[in-house]
Amino acid sequence: MMRMLSVLALAVAISACNPGGGDSPDAAATPSPAATATPTPTATARATSNGARSVSEETDDFLFEYSYPAEAGRIAELASQLDVMLEQQRGQLADESQEARRAARADGFPYNKHSYTAEWKVVAALPGWLSLSNDVATYSGGAHGNYNLESLVWDKAKGESRKAIDLFVSPAALEKALGDRFCDELNRQRAKRRGAPVTKGGDDLFSDCPAIKDLTVLVGSSNGRTFNRLTLYAGPYVAGPYAEGAYKVNLSIDRAILDAVKPEFREAFSARN
Structure with missing residues (x-):
């Protein structure tokens, strides 16, 4: 980006020294009537x-x-x-x-x-x-x-x-390890915003919980040494209408989630009591 801007700046400087763009003084002295100003x-x-x-x-x-x-x-x-x-x-x-x-x-x-x-x-x-x-x-x-x-x-x-999700055996394995924890907390947040309980499988288009594949998974830490918490992010239209905004569900990593981590990354994780 900086090189691109430097080249642009050099081109502008050269143009300022030689408005005609050529070696001929006549060319520089006679501007083209078709020339238009280009916003910088x-x-x-x-x-x-x-x-x-x-x-x-x-x-x-x-x-x-x-x-x-x-x-x-x-x-x-x-x-x-x-x-x-x-x-x-x-x-x-x-x-x-x-x-x-x-x-x-x-x-x-x-x-x-x-x-x-x-x-x-x-x-x-x-x-x-x-x-x-x-x-x-x-x-x-x-x-x-x-x-x-x-x-x-x-x-x-x-x-x-x-991506954080790639640290786990599979999205399905993580989804299974979450059990009802994600959905329960999501529904608590949705009920608060909607002013009414959320019934799974109801008539509301956004009554069910989204699949893990539709979420963004973030791995975080409270101890600065290992990953021991997850954030599950549902953007607009994923867990609710656009007007409701995005949802974030924070969960501590427990033994079930820990077991869903790929073996080669297991040492980077710990369960949070």
């Missing part, structure tokens, strides 16, 4: 000495924001991976918003600026692991935007990243 995008990028990085760019087509904390930036391989994701998301947003503007113009509709924001946060920092969450919010011109939570767990020993 505003972009800021901040990389602190402790490893944190924050990027913000706004153009007529889109708003893009992306950041990650120092704990992630200090791990070179992880920072590189997050930087690649940054460039991919920024490029996708630029392409999609440009196409949406063309389509809006062709159809005679006003264009609503698209946006993508992502903020990586530390869930747990352990001696051998770093668990991160990513708060993502997007808007693509509709009635309202959308948002979600993503998971990334960095294995410091292997230099690899994976």
Whole structure:
């Protein structure tokens, strides 16, 4: 991103010194009547000495924001991976918003600026692991935007990243280990928001509990040494209508959940009494 901005800045500087864009003085002295002013995008990028990085760019087509904390930036391989994701998301947003503007113009509709924001946060920092969450919010011109939570767990020993759910034998194994704990707590939260008890299998579209495959799983820690708690995140439309917002259910890891962890990762976990 910084190299891209540097090249842009150099191009602007060269253009300012030679408005005609060529060697001929006549070419520089005779501006093209078809030339139009192009709005200059505003972009800021901040990389602190402790490893944190924050990027913000706004153009007529889109708003893009992306950041990650120092704990992630200090791990070179992880920072590189997050930087690649940054460039991919920024490029996708630029392409999609440009196409949406063309389509809006062709159809005679006003264009609503698209946006993508992502903020990586530390869930747990352990001696051998770093668990991160990513708060993502997007808007693509509709009635309202959308948002979600993503998971990334960095294995410091292997230099690899994976989703938290991949630390378990299978999603089905974790779902079985949870038993009714997740659903009971989710229904308690839903009843509080809806002002009425939630009956499983009722007429309400969102009366049943979502499957584990529809949730984001985060692994956390209360002792700074092992993963001993889970957060199960249900985004908009997963456990309730958009107006209800997202749901987060926090659970301590018990023996049943511990048994659902893959053997090679078992030492990173402990049951929480």
